[in-house]
Amino acid sequence: MTLDDGSTVTATAGYIRESIVAPDAKIVAGFTPGLMQFVSLTEDELQALVAYISTQ
Secondary structure, eight states: OBBTTSOBOOOOHHHHHHHHHSTTSSOBTTOOTTSOOOOOOOHHHHHHHHHHHHHO
C-alpha cells in the first residue's frame, strides 16, 4: 500500500503491530493522521490481534 509520504509498505506482521501500537507512525495515503489511538493491550492480546488481522 502507498503511504502519505509516497513510499510503499507491505502489510507484514511487523507493520500491523506497529500500526496498532503507533497508529500515526505510517499513514496510508488518503487517511487522516490522529484519528486512531492506541488502546492498552497485553502482549498476548496484541499477538492474537496481529495473528487474526494477518489471516484476513
